Amino acid sequence: MDLNTYLFFDGQCAAAFKFYERCLGGKIEMMMTHAESPSDQQSPPEWRDRIMHVRLVVGDKVLMGSDTPPGQRDAPGSFSVSLGVENAAEAERVFNALAENGTVRMPLQKTFWAHRFGMLVDRFGIRGW
Numbered sequence: 001m002d003l004n005t006y007l008f009f010d011g012q013c014a015a016a017f018k019f020y021e022r023c024l025g026g027k028i029e030m031m032m033t034h035a036e037s038p039s040d041q042q043s044p045p046e047w048r049d050r051i052m053h054v055r056l057v058v059g060d061k062v063l064m065g066s067d068t069p070p071g072q073r074d075a076p077g078s079f080s081v082s083l084g085v086e087n088a089a090e091a092e093r094v095f096n097a098l099a100e101n102g103t104v105r106m107p108l109q110k111t112f113w114a115h116r117f118g119m120l121v122d123r124f125g126i127r128g129w
Contacts, residue, residue, distance in 0.1 A: 080128025
């Protein structure tokens with residue numbers, strides 16, 4: 001069984017996943033707009049450039065997402081995305097990259113439970129990291 005995180009955006013999915021690909025060192029294996037899908041004729045014109053589905057692979061982990069229909073995205077709720085990295089230097093690199101144009105809620109620091117721990121909201125409104 002795989003358990004994957006699926007994120008929803010309001011027209012920013014492509015930009016968000018290109019940002020995550022760069023920050024996390026992953027690879028977007030698939031990204032499809034509504035216009036590129038087999039059901040493109042059934043999509044309203046305003047959905048054509050929105051992402052129907054994207055899949056980002058980071059190591060052996062998968063992050064997926066899509067855009068919601070225009071105006072139907074709920075604000076990110078009671079969840080956060082958690083990353084575990086190999087070492088403090090990699091934690092600092094990834095945290096600083098994800099914090100770009102975001103909001104740091106807790107600076108990355110040594111804690112009693114981790115060599116490095118921090119919290120932020122990225123530029124797309126996703127909490128955690």
